Each structure stands twice: as structure tokens, then as C-alpha cells.
Amino acid sequence: MSGSDTSRYDVVVCGAGVAGLATARAMSELGLRVLVVDKQHRPRPVAKGEVLQPGALRVLRRWGTARALERRNAVRLGRLVVRGPAGEALMALDYGRLPEGDRSLVAHDHLTILDALSEDLGPRVELRRGVLVEEALRDSAGRVIGVLLAQENRRSTVHADLVVAADGIASRLRRAAGIDGRRLDYPHRLLSFEITGAAWRPEDFSAYLTARGLRLAYPLPGGRVRLYAQVTPEELRGLDSAQLAAWASEMLRGTPALEPLAGPLRESLPTRQILPVFRLLTPRLSVPGLALVGESAYAVHPMAAQGMNTAITSADCLSGLLAEHLDRSGALSPGVVDGALRDYERRQVPALAHTARTSDNAARMVTDLSWRGRLLGRRAVRHTGANPRLLRAVTYNMAGLGPVRLTPLDRLHQIGLLPDPRAHRVPDA
Known part of the structure; x- marks a missing residue:
């Protein structure tokens, strides 16, 4: 590989997914010069990251991104519902009971959300695609001061006061920083279908609780x-088209509420995507x-629709703390950045840990197929759905407006081991 050059920015963001673009947008609000790089030449169409919660929408409204999504015909949803196979509501999180301005989720295609985030990055943000981050650069004290990039036959050195690793689950920069990032896989996969031409579609974000596990449906534009x-990891391996069609018919028989999708579902089988499902929570969020x-x-787990949303709110939190540490000149320095990073870690580590627990509990409630998991999950759905106080707490947490912490006693109320004398004591929104 030949050729090299050196440049300087205030911030270099590695990764141009939702996390990277949200970080660049947040940093542009501070008037900083930002470089965003991504190893992909173009965004990949993936069947995830399509539902925005109210907590993230608060940020996107401030940036104007929410309006950009509305112009692209985003779908508003009023509830997140756990249902039985026939469609009966077992536990409904009614977003209409949240504070004014936070009373809906928004659904759109992942690529459209990326496009909306890219729309108004500002003149001080530069986006380069097809660029690989080879390594982090450090000074004599070990502080990260930039990155080494590779693009085609050239290497370039970029110096920056702040480097942001938004490079995904297999983050090279996280490993370079020595931060533990063990991915824990769930014992199942999610098979995703994009269904068109159906005479019926769900009116909300609906998770169906079936004998074979989760079936999740929500509307998209158009x-x-x-x-x-x-599905299990091996469930569809080696199936031909006829066997896949038989599998789809069997799935719908186990979820009668989705029977109206039968014909369009069969037509969508060739374009299905199978997604690994995992969880990750690092013990640290920064090094100098x-x-x-x-x-x-x-x-x-995508069942709780939290991953993309916490990426947006984390980016906003980081830029807000950086703004608090800037002096009147607005100039970055290593001291300003590292002070903000310490505050970012203190604030976000417990916040992310709480959301991770909420998401994991919600996912296991409907996906755990062991006898113990089925028993506890169904009891939790039923008793939480019948308890207005707990239902409000769970709704706030899912919406990203919490954290509203549940006590060990609340957990006993959730699975019906103890009656809750405060069940109807619901505070005002």
C-alpha cells in the first residue's frame, strides 16, 4: 500500500450507522469539525433498527430529523402490545398515557432513518465511505489522539481530540482500547420478512406469544x-421452497391472528433475512x-426496540457533556474531552445497564421456551398487564423516558407471588 497524508479534525467518528451519524449530528451542533468514516461503500439494507421510541424522538425533534422522517411518510404507532396467538391483548403499553409530545413510536425503514440523519449534518461534517480504520493512534502517555485509515491504495493519519468508536458489535477500536466486549448470544434467531400487498396489517407494535416463541409484527410505510x-439456529437449514412454504403455513396455524398475511408471506419467503440475536454491555464507555x-x-434483543434508540440518546448525552466542559472559545482540548468522557461514563454506564436489564427481561418473557421460562414469562405478562402501576413503569422504561426502577418486591408482584396493594396508585404523567 502506498501514499499517505495527515489531517486534523476536532472529532473523528468511526462508523456511519445510526450511532455514528447521530454522534456526528450532535457534534455539529457544537460547531466542531467532524470526520465520519465507514468501511462500507454504501449502507446495507438490514431488517432491524426500524422503530424509534419517544426518548430518541425527543432528540430527533430538536435536530429536525423527526420532520425529515415525517416527510418520508413515517408510520406513527400508539401502543406496544404483547398478544396471545389469536391476537388477544395480554399486556398493552399505551403510549397515549405518556406526557404530551411523547405519545407515539415511529416506524420506518432502516436506510430511510440513516438518510434522514445524514440530511442535515452541516458543512463542518465530512462523511467518507469505503474507509477502513486500521488502528488507533496514541501519544506517549497512551491517550488516543487519532486513527490510521486505509482507503484503496492509500493510508492516511487523522488526528483528533476525540475519537468515537461507533463501529459496531465487533468494534476494532473497542478491542484496541482494552475494553471487554463479550457478546452473549440468545439460543434462537429471528427470521425477518418484509410483506407487501397484504389486505391486513397490524395497527401497533405487536409481539405474539406462541408455543414456538415470538412472532413480532408492525406496519411500515407503503x-x-x-x-x-x-426460530432455532438449525430450523430452516436445508429446506427447499416447498418445505419453506409448509413451514410458513405451520407458523401461521400457530398464530391465527397473522393468518391474513398467508399469501403475501409466502411470496416474501425468497427475500427473508435471518438475524443472529445477541446482547452486549461493556463495563466501560471510554478511555482517554x-x-x-x-x-x-x-x-x-430487538423485541424491545431499544438498541437504535440508546445509540441516539448516548450520542446526545456525549455532546451535551462536552458542551458543559467547553470554555467560552468553544475550542476542544484533551483536558476538556477527557473531563467530558469521565462524566459520560459515570452517567451512561448505569443508564445502559438499566435499559439492558429491561430489554433482556422483556425478551426472555416472550422467547424463553423452557418450562420454567414459559411459566414465569406468561405469569409476568398477565400480572404486569393487570397492574396499572407496574404497567406505567414498564411503559416509561420502554419509551426511554425512565429509568423507573422496579424493586425486588415489584418483581414478586409481576409474577403474581404477592398481591400489590398499590396497583392502582398511578402518578400523573
């Missing part, structure tokens, strides 16, 4: 439906000069 089906944002630090 009359489309996103459908996820929980470097911050982790998004899946480099935190990943959860």
Missing part, C-alpha cells in the same frame, strides 16, 4: 408489514481520548 419469527457509542458498547 402498506408494508415487518414480521419476525423466532476515545468514547464508545452504539453497538460497540451496547446491544440488545
Whole structure:
């Protein structure tokens, strides 16, 4: 590889997914010069990261990104519902009971959300694709001061006061920083379908609790439906088209509420995607000069629709703390950055840990197929759904407006081992 050059920015963001673009957008609000790099030449269409919670939408409204999504016909959803196979509501999180302005989720295609985030990055943000981050650069004290990039036949050195690792679950920068990032896989996969031409589609974000696990459906723009089906890692291996069609018919027989999707589902079988499902929570979010944002630090089961949302709120938190440490000149320095990084870690580590627990509990409630998991999960759904106080707490947490912490006593109320005398004591929104 030949050729090299050196440049300087205030911030270099590694990764141009939701986490990276949100970080660049947040940093542009501070008037900083930002470089965003991504190893992919173009964003990949993936069947995830399509539902935005109110906590993230608060940030996107401030940036104007929410309006950009509305112009692209985003779908508003009012509830997140756990249902039985026939469609009966077992536990409904009613977002209409949240504070004014926070009373809906928004659904759109992942690529459209990326496009909306890219729309107004500002003149001080530069985005380069097809660029690989080879390593982090350090000074004599070990502080991260930039990155070494490779693009085609050239290497370049970029110096920056702040490097942001938004490079995903296999983050090279996280490993270089020596931060533990063990991915824990769930024992199932999610099969994703994009269904078009259906005469029926769900009106909300609906998780169906079936004998074979989770079936998750929600509407997308253009009359489309996103459908996820929980499968074992080997369930579809080696099936031909006829066997796949038989599998789909069997799945729908186990979820009668989704029977209206039968014909369009069969047509969508050739374009299905199978997604690994995992969780990750790092014990740290920074080292001097470097911050982790998004899946480099935190990943959860998509059933609770939390991963993309925490990436956006983490980016906003990081920029807000950086703004607090800036002096009147607005100039960055290693001292300013590292002070903000210490505050970022103190604030976000417990916040992400709480959201991770909430997401994991919600996912296991509907995906654990062991006899113990089925028993506890169904009891938790039923008793939480019948308890207005707990239902409000769970809704706030899912919406990203918490944390509202549940005590060990609350957990006993959730599975019906103790009656809750405070069940109807619901504070005002």
C-alpha cells in the first residue's frame, strides 16, 4: 500500500450507522469539525433498527430529523402490545398515557432513518465511505489522539481530540482500547420478512406469544408489514421452497391472528433475512481520548426496540457533556474531552445497564421456551398487564423516558407471588 497524508479534525467518528451519524449530528451542533468514516461503500439494507421510541424522538425533534422522517411518510404507532396467538391483548403499553409530545413510536425503514440523519449534518461534517480504520493512534502517555485509515491504495493519519468508536458489535477500536466486549448470544434467531400487498396489517407494535416463541409484527410505510419469527439456529437449514412454504403455513396455524398475511408471506419467503440475536454491555464507555457509542458498547434483543434508540440518546448525552466542559472559545482540548468522557461514563454506564436489564427481561418473557421460562414469562405478562402501576413503569422504561426502577418486591408482584396493594396508585404523567 502506498501514499499517505495527515489531517486534523476536532472529532473523528468511526462508523456511519445510526450511532455514528447521530454522534456526528450532535457534534455539529457544537460547531466542531467532524470526520465520519465507514468501511462500507454504501449502507446495507438490514431488517432491524426500524422503530424509534419517544426518548430518541425527543432528540430527533430538536435536530429536525423527526420532520425529515415525517416527510418520508413515517408510520406513527400508539401502543406496544404483547398478544396471545389469536391476537388477544395480554399486556398493552399505551403510549397515549405518556406526557404530551411523547405519545407515539415511529416506524420506518432502516436506510430511510440513516438518510434522514445524514440530511442535515452541516458543512463542518465530512462523511467518507469505503474507509477502513486500521488502528488507533496514541501519544506517549497512551491517550488516543487519532486513527490510521486505509482507503484503496492509500493510508492516511487523522488526528483528533476525540475519537468515537461507533463501529459496531465487533468494534476494532473497542478491542484496541482494552475494553471487554463479550457478546452473549440468545439460543434462537429471528427470521425477518418484509410483506407487501397484504389486505391486513397490524395497527401497533405487536409481539405474539406462541408455543414456538415470538412472532413480532408492525406496519411500515407503503402498506408494508415487518414480521419476525423466532426460530432455532438449525430450523430452516436445508429446506427447499416447498418445505419453506409448509413451514410458513405451520407458523401461521400457530398464530391465527397473522393468518391474513398467508399469501403475501409466502411470496416474501425468497427475500427473508435471518438475524443472529445477541446482547452486549461493556463495563466501560471510554478511555482517554476515545468514547464508545452504539453497538460497540451496547446491544440488545430487538423485541424491545431499544438498541437504535440508546445509540441516539448516548450520542446526545456525549455532546451535551462536552458542551458543559467547553470554555467560552468553544475550542476542544484533551483536558476538556477527557473531563467530558469521565462524566459520560459515570452517567451512561448505569443508564445502559438499566435499559439492558429491561430489554433482556422483556425478551426472555416472550422467547424463553423452557418450562420454567414459559411459566414465569406468561405469569409476568398477565400480572404486569393487570397492574396499572407496574404497567406505567414498564411503559416509561420502554419509551426511554425512565429509568423507573422496579424493586425486588415489584418483581414478586409481576409474577403474581404477592398481591400489590398499590396497583392502582398511578402518578400523573
